[in-house]
Amino acid sequence: MEYKFVVLANILIKLFNFSLILSFAPQYLSSEVLIVYSDFTREIIPSLISDIQTNILNQTPVEIMACDFSFLKEEISMHPNLLAIFDITCSLNTEFEIAVICEQNFIVHFVVSNSLLFQSSWSFSLSSSKESLTDALVTTLTFFNWTDGIAISNAEKYLNSKQSLWNYSQSIEIISINSDTYIQGFVQREIVRHGSSLFYVFTNKKISIEVQKNLVESKILTKGTGILLIGESSYGSNLEGALGLVDKGRELVDSNEKYWSAAISDMIFTLTNFSNSDESLKVLTQKCPSHYCSTEFSLINIQNNEKKIIGAITEKRLSLISSVIFPGDSSNIPISQKKVLTFSASDGAYNYGASPNLSVLTNTRGLTLSVNDINNAQDILQNFQLNVNHFDCGASVPNANYSLSCFTKDKDKFGLAHIVATTTPVVRVEMSTFQKLNITMPLVGAASSEVAFSNKSNFPFFSRISLPSSFAYTQIPLIFKVMGWSSIALIYQNDSIGIAVEYYVRLAAEKQNLKIVNKLQVIPAVLTRETIKNWYSVYQEIIDLNVRLVVLGLASPLGEYSAEVFYDLGLRKGDVFLFSANPIFITSVAAKDDYTYKRVEVGVPSMIAFQSLYVGKKGKQVHDDLYSIYKTEPTSYACLYYDAVYLIAASLDWTINRGNDYTDPYTVQSAIRTVKFVGCTGSMYIQNEGNDRLFSSLTIQSNSYNETTGLSVYAVGYLTPSGSKILTISTPMIYADGTTNKPTDFRVTRTNCPFDDKLKQTFYKGRALVFGICFFIAAITAVITFIIWKKWWNRKVEPLVTSEEISVADLIVGITIAVEFFQLLSMGPDIRPLNSFIADIGDALSLDLESFVKLENGVFWWIAIVVIVLCALWVVFCLEIFFQLDEKFYDMWAFRALGFLADNSMPVLGNLCFIPFISILLEVFVCDHSIGNNFTDSYLTKDCYQFCWQGDHIIYVIFSSFALACYEPFAVFCRPLWQEFQNNLHVKAVPMYLMVKTVIQVILIVLNKTLKRASDVAHGFAFTFAILIYIGIIWKFKAYNYGRFNWWQQLSLIGVAWVDILCIMNFLIGSSNFPWAAIILGGWVLIICIGLIVQRKKYPSLLYRKKGKDTSILFKFAFTFGRNSKILRSKIVPQSLDLLKSK
16 A cells, blocks of 8 residues: 555656647756655655755755655656665665665766765765864854863764864853753753753754753753854754854754755756766765765854854854844843852941941951852852842841932842841831832841841741840840759849740749749839839849849840949849850940949859850851951950851852752742751851741850950850750850859848958969969878888888677778878769758868858958867977876876877868868968958958968968968878777788878869869869879788778779869859759779679678677777776887887
8 A cells, every 4th residue: 555655656747747848948958856855854745855856946856755654765766867866764774775776887976965975876864964063063152262161962973063162161060951952941850950051952953943942941041151052953943143054055954854956956956067976975975074064054044033144164263244142132242251140138237327337347247258159169159250249228227218219210220039128127127117118028137136026927037147136135044043053033124035035944943953043133124323212123023032133134224224223232242153145245345434343243253145146167267267367356246247148159059059940039948947057156057937947056155354454245155956965065164263263143131251252352362372382292291101111110010811809999990091082072072952951061071161051251260279279289299109198197087088088089080080181271371362462462261351371360370370280290101000000900001002092182282272263174084184193003012901991992982083073073064053962972883893703703892890899899999989997008108109119
């Protein structure tokens, strides 16, 4: 059936051709050409032949025939005088077979493709070669100096051109599109993200039209861009400003069919001029170099919806014959550059009718740096150039009319997003103005903290880098809870900001079980220094409640005025601790006047919590870059502006990389709520249900004041509510008393000193003197102890190897280990914030009674006098023992009583009381606070009524010095002596250990009186280091002759070290939220368990107690303390003392 159709078609074509020849050219003999088609091109044959006949009408006699490839050989046999065969099968396989057949039959063979698979002298291509097209393309790009851009291709015939682009410039991105169905969204998916302004299209007509349409709809082909359509890609295009690179003579064709008809017609004209095949082959070889018959190219330009020839390319040279128009009706040649993405910002300093806000100029330095960093980065908007348009329509003073006029004038300068001003009133005016101008775009707040802006429903296109003012106040109770406080007072101003503060603080306080103790909390938002006096009752209630911690929900200057009010009502430094989320007391100390003094006295130190800035490695980099550029310390707003720009850039980058429309404000706003990045302010992520960021930390700051340098602010730590570690302390805070000891929730009603509290100051000369005296005593102790050991106690103690019945004296030794354990805890870092009960036990056993009674106004001196008297008695007891007065005057009751007291007091006064006595005697020298610059202006730390280095203090110093000089050497000497008197004592301390213990204890006391007053952390490390040395010495040289006692002595010191380490951790992290008591007890339980296990395996029990023992022995020991007078007279004392004397 198919064959019959072909035969019929050929008959009709021949009849038509024959009639034409008879009508128009009867004088010429007929010539025949054959067009070979395939199933793919069958449908176009009638129209193709019609076009060819129209082209050659009345110009040359030729018979045009057509046949299917499958009937080619039959047609050749029927028409042996064929002039040429034109192959439009568009098939590589058939092309090869046709070329072979033509060569065998000496028939000229023409293909319409740009590739010749069969190298035959009889085969030619009607189009240009890939190589010549490549040369023409490179020539065109070189002419316009286009070295980058995007090449879009789907055609295999342009493969060489694609490769040549890489050879020409590797900055050209080549994107393949291999399916018609892939065109939908292709531009957004693949083109937009590259950010190019130059495009080169190598596709078929259908895909090219769709690509051009997408580029226009995506608003990419605008002024400053260029597009070059190569070959078939230019067919049917009416894109204004587009360039086309086409074969010469084919400039106006709009399809492959038209191209083929024109090319075949031209070749028929050429062939009919030759009389035979040999002649035609010879001429064709000259006309078609390398057998490609199209060797020249034209550059066309679509102008006014028409294709216009504007240039010719011959021998790799482009000559323009007409002017060029590019997209956007531009005559300027587009340059190779990244596509510009523009955003806008309200970053001017002008205020209508008011002074300019010049601080904005320094605040927005972060904006400039951020734009520069993004444009130089490799991981964000890599193929784009970020640009900012600046608006100066009101910085801090709102004016609706001026704002509308200013923004209307420069409406075309708005970009893809806009950074609003910093102050809330101006931001509200801007939003109203944008609504009037019908402008919809993402708005980013760098520093606007208005709580209302958090509402996504009311402000759907707003998001911000800064935290709302409510955030810090919601975290204040958490800070207090973590730091171990439970009661606070609150003052807030009666406006929207203050009411929001009260609401959020109250809710958070309830959540943290934090009690707000005062009822009068609100004051007007606008007050002067005079009118605030009408609200003294609010402040007086706080004073009457003795609450120390006060949260101020007040803006400046009410915060500063509040400090003055507290001072006027009688509070002084340390009586109240102010906390705010506003930077109060920061700029209020420029002048040195009474008001400044009051603010500093009450408000310094205070605690301020606000958004963390310049966080982490990125924050440090931004800070250092700003400082390097501008040579001044960058402002906090600069960091916020940096991240505001980065949020816009990251959102555009996210949108572009996902093939979405970055010009659509809804799409970009959605991206703003999606992207995450680490910026100058830390981890940045806008929550989807609101307009605020999710991840942010608060910086906890404090302040200090110096008369010379003024106020300085320093970071104490960071609060990360969503982190695994809530509070991180970077620098221990120095409180009003000059230490890092956290103040209590409530202040203790104090006894007023006999001078104005404002005169109090740290007396560093007195502190240096205390250091000198204490370390001198430590050095003297070491020397005396060494001499005593070397001369009298350099002796060994026989180890306990046999089982013995435990005596009360043995129990005394064990009790001594336990008591000294708590005494050492008292000398170490302050354990009271961790557990006050354990601290109280240590204080009681160390006679540090400050936690139990007030030592002011002479009370301390009574304690000191008692200690001095006991020291004198100790000397008398020692003399009695040395000279055996009770033996010599045995008949006298008084001397017998003296001997009894000396015997029984030796382990108590000389051993257990050693630490408390030395500590209290040294306290007499601690005068490191004063009301002036002289030593006589200093006062005793324990009692501000006693001025130092004058009057009674000199007497106390003399007696204390004498007590130290007498008590300490005798105590050192008598410590090992006591165990020599005990005939029923089995557990004995090694004399060398007792000497080392003496030195270590004195050193620890000295550290307590000196280093602890300067720095808790330094004291903690030094104390722990000394304890560890102590442990090492005991482990090396042993403390007792009994393994079990020696083992538990070491474990007791490890228990002390464990608490010391926890105290240091508390100082560093500043958190009382941890269950410190449980941790302490848990560590001790673990130590005890390990001790019991090791004891059971390694240290056998050598002491036992008989059941049913007569309790009268206890009474006997109580009165004789294991010392029988007859034995003493006849054996122990004489032998021991004689031995010591002989040594």
